[in-house]
Amino acid sequence: MSERIASIDPRQWPPAPAQSAAAERVESLIFDRLITLDVRGALRPALAISWQQDRLAKQWQFRLRDGVKFSDGTPLTAPIAALALQQLLGAAFDVSATSDSVVIQAEHSLPDFPTQLATGRYFIFNTGEDNSLTGTGPFRVGEWPAADGPGRAGFLANGNCWAGRPFVEKIELTMGVDFPRQANAISFGQADVVELPASQVRRAAQRGIRTVSSDPVELFSLVIDGTRPAMQDAHLREAISLAIDRASIADVILQRQGTAAGGLLPNWISGYAHLFPAATDLRRAKDLLPASAREHSRSMPLVLFYDSSDAEARAVADRVAVNLREVGIMVQTSGQITDSKTKLSPGDLRLMRLYIKSPDPGDALSELLNSIGEAPTDMERPEQIYAAERATIDSFRVIPLVHVSENYGLSPQVRDWMAPRWGGWKLEDVWLGPPAAAGGKSK
Amino acid sequence: MSFRTKLLVFFVTTIVAAVTLVAWGVSVYTRRAFEEFDRQRTDALVAQFRREYAQRGDEIAHRVQSIADSEATLRMAMDLNRPQADASQYYNDSRGIAQSQQLDFLDIVADDGTLISSSEWPARFGYKNVWVAEEPDWNSKGAFLRRVDTPDAVDLGMLAVRTIRVGEKRLFLIGGQRLDQNFLATLVLPEGMRTLMYRPS
Numbered sequence: 001m002s003e004r005i006a007s008i009d010p011r012q013w014p015p016a017p018a019q020s021a022a023a024e025r026v027e028s029l030i031f032d033r034l035i036t037l038d039v040r041g042a043l044r045p046a047l048a049i050s051w052q053q054d055r056l057a058k059q060w061q062f063r064l065r066d067g068v069k070f071s072d073g074t075p076l077t078a079p080i081a082a083l084a085l086q087q088l089l090g091a092a093f094d095v096s097a098t099s100d101s102v103v104i105q106a107e108h109s110l111p112d113f114p115t116q117l118a119t120g121r122y123f124i125f126n127t128g129e130d131n132s133l134t135g136t137g138p139f140r141v142g143e144w145p146a147a148d149g150p151g152r153a154g155f156l157a158n159g160n161c162w163a164g165r166p167f168v169e170k171i172e173l174t175m176g177v178d179f180p181r182q183a184n185a186i187s188f189g190q191a192d193v194v195e196l197p198a199s200q201v202r203r204a205a206q207r208g209i210r211t212v213s214s215d216p217v218e219l220f221s222l223v224i225d226g227t228r229p230a231m232q233d234a235h236l237r238e239a240i241s242l243a244i245d246r247a248s249i250a251d252v253i254l255q256r257q258g259t260a261a262g263g264l265l266p267n268w269i270s271g272y273a274h275l276f277p278a279a280t281d282l283r284r285a286k287d288l289l290p291a292s293a294r295e296h297s298r299s300m301p302l303v304l305f306y307d308s309s310d311a312e313a314r315a316v317a318d319r320v321a322v323n324l325r326e327v328g329i330m331v332q333t334s335g336q337i338t339d340s341k342t343k344l345s346p347g348d349l350r351l352m353r354l355y356i357k358s359p360d361p362g363d364a365l366s367e368l369l370n371s372i373g374e375a376p377t378d379m380e381r382p383e384q385i386y387a388a389e390r391a392t393i394d395s396f397r398v399i400p401l402v403h404v405s406e407n408y409g410l411s412p413q414v415r416d417w418m419a420p421r422w423g424g425w426k427l428e429d430v431w432l433g434p435p436a437a438a439g440g441k442s443k
Numbered sequence: 444m445s446f447r448t449k450l451l452v453f454f455v456t457t458i459v460a461a462v463t464l465v466a467w468g469v470s471v472y473t474r475r476a477f478e479e480f481d482r483q484r485t486d487a488l489v490a491q492f493r494r495e496y497a498q499r500g501d502e503i504a505h506r507v508q509s510i511a512d513s514e515a516t517l518r519m520a521m522d523l524n525r526p527q528a529d530a531s532q533y534y535n536d537s538r539g540i541a542q543s544q545q546l547d548f549l550d551i552v553a554d555d556g557t558l559i560s561s562s563e564w565p566a567r568f569g570y571k572n573v574w575v576a577e578e579p580d581w582n583s584k585g586a587f588l589r590r591v592d593t594p595d596a597v598d599l600g601m602l603a604v605r606t607i608r609v610g611e612k613r614l615f616l617i618g619g620q621r622l623d624q625n626f627l628a629t630l631v632l633p634e635g636m637r638t639l640m641y642r643p644s
Contacts, residue, residue, distance in 0.1 A: 199535075202532065203532075245569070248568070248569050251531050252531040252534045252568055252569065253534070255531060255532065255534075256529075256531065315565065315566065318565065318566035318594065319566040321566065321594070322564075322566045322567055322570075333594075
């Protein structure tokens with residue numbers, strides 16, 4: 001995988017969206033949540049077999065599954081689960097244990113709390129005497145790389161897993177591998193599963209590599225720094241949105257593996273994405289900008305930052321700059337390291353990949369708004385979700401560009417790859433068999 | 444004035460006049476000879492520069508022709524000639540081809556002038572290069588100078604255009620090298636000759 005995560009501790013969840021998405025994938029090998037989502041996004045019992053709420057949805061009780069053991073043989077008990085959740089949920093929640101249940105008391109009503117617990121970092125873990133973490137998931141950590149060494153981790157099948165032993169005995173995961181090296185690895189039979197950037201999926205399929213794609217779960221978007229003087233003009237922000245040719249980004253740069261986005265949520269989640277058209281309107285964009293603004297832009301171009309390690313992001317940023325130049329908005333693109341250690345320079349615009357981590361529209365939108373620093377409002381009912389999204393789009397503080405799938409290349413031996421619609425892995429279901437017919441693409 | 448003095452003046456005047464005449468004649472002859480030599484040398488140097496420049500143009504045209512003659516390019520042209528052809532898959536191709544032929548610029552342009560792929564400005568795909576579609580026979584033409592837009596500047600390029608015709612449609616290849624100090628430095632010039640380039644901003 002291209003990202004490298006420092007630890008498998010859910011308490012040290014990386015803030016960067018790409019890293020947290022990677023952490024979620026890796027940690028789901030080792031840990032389980034109380035509740036999970038099936039491949040269609042419906043809630044399913046995991047470590048909790050049932051749950052109930054009080055009338056105001058402030059107090060939730062989760063009854064734990066009997067006979068579950070951590071990978072070191074320690075039985076799962078309500079106090080262990082409560083302690084883990086208390087550390088992850090924070091002081092705003094009061095988590096207690098009964099004989100067979102975990103009780104969570106919130107300060108305000110949380111009608112979608114089970115969906116929240118079924119995604120993100122809300123894993124149940126046990127802290128050993130040496131501070132090592134164990135989980136109840138299908139694998140346990142066999143080897144974890146040193147911080148300054150090669151990013152190779154090893155995971156061994158957990159024979160104690162309550163859901164059954166996984167088919168594969170061991171997984172070797174190499175982190176921090178760029179996409180070209182991953183593509184080479186799958187081509188030369190050195191890997192069974194690799195990540196593929198959207199722009200490489202078609203080429204990989206032409207080379208006979210099996211490819212699988214999720215539904216659109218990433219959003220390329222321009223996030224505007226409203227504190228910058230140049231970006232406080234709402235007309236300029238709207239002109240930027242109208243000038244961008246999203247279809248050509250989706251069709252050419254991302255090689256038809258993306259869809260032009262006028263809204264934040266993809267249609268498969270919200271069902272109303274058609275209410276946010278993604279059409280280009282150069283005439284209106286030009287009309288919105290007075291000549292003085294264009295003149296000012298020529299002498300002082302806007303600065304657009306992108307992740308310097310992301311070749312697709314660079315191509316998209318350059319294309320945005322070309323589109324904006326056409327309406328007289330000059331933009332200077334600049335690559336920037338976006339890991340958690342580096343302080344980001346202020347820029348007028350930032351091209352970001354935002355990750356959709358839940359098939360639930362409210363949760364997905366909350367996560368998206370959180371990741372761009374917007375405070376989510378109440379989003380329980382569909383009309384509230386739509387209103388929140390509409391308000392964000394109409395403010396032009398974030399300009400959606402393209403929704404993109406998560407893509408993988410699989411070796412011919414990999415069988416039963418059944419990833420959820422919203423991406424991620426389910427490696428416990430995968431087994432390796434004799435090579436199947438190569439090539440092809442599946443969802 | 445005595446006869447003796449007159450004779451002296453006459454001889455002196457005659458000698459001075461003769462010396463002046465000879466000196467003037469020698470000077471004129473020498474200057475003309477030098478100017479002729481200088482003109483011949485300059486002509487030789489300019490001719491050598493032009494030969495070198497034309498050779499570079501031929502090299503560029505030859506490299507672009509090599510790209511046009513390649514099987515991959517022919518396949519691309521045939522593919523793009525199909526109804527509802529998808530040009531997007533070639534969006535990234537020009538950079539690798541340009542590197543393999545040591546060209547600074549390479550644009551792959553469709554029959555209607557739409558840019559399919561550009562090595563110097565990949566993000567400009569989809570925009571029109573109208574001028575290239577207006578010339579009916581590029582294959583008989585040599586290299587020429589033209590301004591080339593890049594993301595950061597406008598460069599001067601020595602370009603050559605070649606076309607591949609499949610059916611009714613043409614595929615244009617515009618390839619070239621940047622004409623800058625580095626380009627001038629690679630020209631093989633006679634000793635003592637120096638080329639300077641003036642570029643108005």
